[in-house]
Amino acid sequence: MRREAALFGFREISTPIFEHTELFTIKSGPNVVEEIYAFQDKGGREISLRPELTAPAMRFFVNELTNCPRPLKMFYFGQCFRYERPQSGRFREFYQFGAELIGNPGPESDAEVIALAASIMRRVGLRQYSIRIGHIGVLRGALAQAGIDADQAPPILQKLDKKEYEEAKARMAEAGISSGEVERIIEITKTRGPVEALDKISGEAKDHLAAVFRILSDYGFTNVEVDLGVVRGLDYYTGLVFEMDAPVLGAEKQICGGGSYSLTELFGGERTFSTGFGIGFDRTLLALEREGYEAPPYHIDAYVIPVSEKMKDEAFKITARLRQEGISAEVDLMGRSISKNFKYAASINAQRAVIVGEKELAQGSVAIRDMASGEQRLVAIENLVPEIRCDQ
Amino acid sequence: MRREAALFGFREISTPIFEHTELFTIKSGPNVVEEIYAFQDKGGREISLRPELTAPAMRFFVNELTNCPRPLKMFYFGQCFRYERPQSGRFREFYQFGAELIGNPGPESDAEVIALAASIMRRVGLRQYSIRIGHIGVLRGALAQAGIDADQAPPILQKLDKKEYEEAKARMAEAGISSGEVERIIEITKTRGPVEALDKISGEAKDHLAAVFRILSDYGFTNVEVDLGVVRGLDYYTGLVFEMDAPVLGAEKQICGGGSYSLTELFGGERTFSTGFGIGFDRTLLALEREGYEAPPYHIDAYVIPVSEKMKDEAFKITARLRQEGISAEVDLMGRSISKNFKYAASINAQRAVIVGEKELAQGSVAIRDMASGEQRLVAIENLVPEIRCDQ
Numbered sequence A, B: 001m002r003r004e005a006a007l008f009g010f011r012e013i014s015t016p017i018f019e020h021t022e023l024f025t026i027k028s029g030p031n032v033v034e035e036i037y038a039f040q041d042k043g044g045r046e047i048s049l050r051p052e053l054t055a056p057a058m059r060f061f062v063n064e065l066t067n068c069p070r071p072l073k074m075f076y077f078g079q080c081f082r083y084e085r086p087q088s089g090r091f092r093e094f095y096q097f098g099a100e101l102i103g104n105p106g107p108e109s110d111a112e113v114i115a116l117a118a119s120i121m122r123r124v125g126l127r128q129y130s131i132r133i134g135h136i137g138v139l140r141g142a143l144a145q146a147g148i149d150a151d152q153a154p155p156i157l158q159k160l161d162k163k164e165y166e167e168a169k170a171r172m173a174e175a176g177i178s179s180g181e182v183e184r185i186i187e188i189t190k191t192r193g194p195v196e197a198l199d200k201i202s203g204e205a206k207d208h209l210a211a212v213f214r215i216l217s218d219y220g221f222t223n224v225e226v227d228l229g230v231v232r233g234l235d236y237y238t239g240l241v242f243e244m245d246a247p248v249l250g251a252e253k254q255i256c257g258g259g260s261y262s263l264t265e266l267f268g269g270e271r272t273f274s275t276g277f278g279i280g281f282d283r284t285l286l287a288l289e290r291e292g293y294e295a296p297p298y299h300i301d302a303y304v305i306p307v308s309e310k311m312k313d314e315a316f317k318i319t320a321r322l323r324q325e326g327i328s329a330e331v332d333l334m335g336r337s338i339s340k341n342f343k344y345a346a347s348i349n350a351q352r353a354v355i356v357g358e359k360e361l362a363q364g365s366v367a368i369r370d371m372a373s374g375e376q377r378l379v380a381i382e383n384l385v386p387e388i389r390c391d392q
Helices: A001-009 A022-026 A030-035 A054-065 A107-124 A136-145 A153-161 A167-172 A177-191 A194-199 A203-218 A247-250 A279-292 A309-325 A340-348 A356-361 A382-391 B002-007 B022-029 B030-036 B052-067 B109-125 B137-146 B154-160 B165-174 B177-191 B195-200 B204-219 B245-251 B281-290 B309-324 B338-346 B356-362 B379-389
Strands: A018-022 A039-040 A046-049 A073-081 A092-104 A130-135 A224-227 A237-247 A254-261 A273-279 A300-306 A330-331 A349-356 A365-370 A376-380 B018-020 B038-040 B044-049 B071-081 B093-103 B130-135 B224-227 B237-245 B255-260 B273-280 B301-307 B330-332 B350-358 B365-369 B376-380
Touching: A001 A073, A001 A107, A001 B038, A018 A022, A018 A054, A022 A030, A022 A054, A039 B338, A054 A073, A054 A092, A054 A273, A054 B245, A092 A279, A107 A130, A107 A203, A107 A254, A107 A279, A107 B044, A130 A136, A130 A203, A130 B002, A130 B130, A130 B356, A136 A177, A136 A356, A153 A167, A153 A177, A153 A382, A177 B273, A194 A224, A203 A224, A203 B245, A203 B309, A203 B379, A224 B030, A237 A273, A254 A279, A273 A279, A279 A382, A279 B165, A279 B301, A300 B044, A309 A330, A309 A349, A309 A356, A309 A382, A309 B109, A309 B204, A309 B255, A330 B356, A340 A349, A349 A356, A349 A382, A356 A365, A365 A382, B002 B071, B002 B109, B002 B301, B018 B022, B018 B052, B022 B044, B022 B052, B022 B255, B030 B338, B038 B301, B052 B071, B052 B273, B093 B109, B109 B130, B109 B237, B109 B255, B109 B273, B109 B281, B130 B204, B137 B154, B137 B177, B137 B237, B137 B379, B154 B165, B154 B177, B195 B204, B195 B224, B204 B224, B204 B237, B204 B365, B237 B273, B245 B281, B255 B281, B273 B281, B281 B356, B301 B309, B301 B338, B309 B350, B309 B356, B309 B379, B338 B350, B350 B379, B376 B379
Parallel strands: A130 A224, A300 A330, A300 A349, B130 B224, B301 B330, B301 B350
Antiparallel strands: A018 A046, A039 A046, A073 A092, A092 A273, A130 A237, A237 A254, A254 A273, A349 A365, A365 A376, B018 B044, B038 B044, B071 B093, B093 B273, B130 B237, B237 B255, B255 B273, B350 B365, B365 B376
16 A cells, blocks of 8 residues: 555655544544543643544644645555444554645546555455545535525535435425425435436536546546445535445445545645545455455575584574575574474475585585475575575 | 564564553553553543553463464564653654564574664664673672562662662662672672673573673674673563663663563463563664764656646556556646646656657657756657666
8 A cells, every 4th residue: 555655656644643632623523522532641631542644644734744845645554543332344443544635626636546545455456346436516516506504514414424314304304495405405415327427417516527537547447436425424525525345345345435625724724625535444454355365475585494503603694694685584593403493494484494504514505495395405605695586 | 674573584563552551550560650641441441552562562472372383573663652751862652663582591582682673773774883781680699699589679770770879779778788799789780891791790691691692793793792780670571681872872872672571471371481672763763863864865756747738638547557567656736837847846856757748649659858867758658667667
């Protein structure tokens, strides 16, 4: 994930594990305190273990990076904490990988960020994933047309986000929206399908999404669909919103969420145009596991065995030389017999044993034993490093 | 640091940011709570942000790894937290890199761990560092000989560790040690010098340290001295203890501390023989900085510029291809003019600009501009990846 982000020109940032609680309540409202690890420190300060990394990243930007050239491309990988009931792929301490791009409101910025999230999933080897893209402006526009002002919209949007249609309908009715309008709004959130689904909407949002789809296709991503039901209830989203799913996870399938937003002015900075995403790292691992992904097995290049007490000094010297040349090596630390050493070498998946014997050493040589085939050959000590390199 | 540890056959472990407070009070005594971030969570549990990583590593070992073959070699890198006054190279949140080896009490294990710490410093490019090695058994033996039992020793050892000789003398006098014995004990803690200094002591500790010095010399480390003043006040140290200094840091010069210890039985496991160290990562960075170390400057391989709106699709396609082939690339996301794009490319230290123009594209080519020399040449798009690879 880190390597892919670097290939896109994103640079890693690192922010503290805890922040002033205010940072998170400013972003997500006072109720967030119920769901996070919030404390008072010995100095009476209200602090919280970070529940997510967008707010810290934007605080860091406002404090330190506002003079950097734009677009500014940052990524991060680290632990986050939520006080909630642990369940499959959902822990109280979890890892988030995310990226934020601060640039302009054009479709290029949004497409770049989505392409990064998708490229990461491709690069880590996830076989099945899909991208759903919506635009917060469509529903906000429809609500505005129905006479709902910006203050009234969030509670309705939150219900629509969770697809709790009955509650959403009730709230819209309370707010005085006619039942015909209510149905039309519900209908919008159910708009989903290939790029042609954009024909059902119009205006700025449509043009923006069409441009994003086109760039994503240039980038080689076609597993993308329109989903105007992606709402992401929070106020600070400003336009495009997106989610990624790993179908192998079943009901809890979302592995990434993001969109364009504006937070910097909440943290005392100037208004900026930003787009970002957060990947649920633990869920992504779970998805890879469910798809049968196997991590390459651990191995070590060489295990060095002195055949007797006298050979130990030479064994340590050889081990040091291998390591300095970038060849991973262990050496007997337990004073074991040769056969027990072979057993240990197998347990750490050593590719070869280097056996330091008295007779061989007298001729300036050691024996290399291929641990898989059991084949053994003599090698001059001065040729040991190139021989092992050639093997690999 | 991670790479060097892997070359030694150590494997990375990762433990939670917070633990039950008890884990740290068991290891370091109840007073440690004053110096750490200790809280109650919403469920009334006493938890603490980890102040160090040896206790978590050993808890993890006892819970999960006791059946692994020995020696078991683990390393870790992560944030730790102490509630103390921040100062140069000393932060409330800091990074620790450490390793633990669980094996046997032989000098091979201790030497391996010291060699890893020293190899890390060499590999990261620290020019000046030294290793001081002592043995807790020497002072403990002298105190026992003077009639002090194991319970009375720690407060005396703590004063000797801090080189607070007057207080140490007072405590020894209180405990009934004769003034001649007191002087002899103080003298021991001042024993310092090359390996020959070992002649001043005798017994098991001497033989053990002599063997460690010999193996370290096999490993190629000669910047090692005896220092019986290395005490490391805590009870769980069992034998060899060591510290590393970066003289460039002046008074606060210690960048690494470690030794052999036994903690597992405190955490409900069987007694084990372990040796480990912790490197103060932030102080090591500070030492590198003071020595004038310069990190390689950030750069990106290519910056792709479409000369007109029409060329954008091709620019995105080329960018995607470069990234997929492992060439780091950015593309204009801001719709800038060519000259502004060159300015941005320089600001991100792009090695070359790839200019997508209409005429050139009609011939299946793009222009590559070397950003350092300003030289520009035409390259067929199909040759772009190999051409950039050859350049590098």
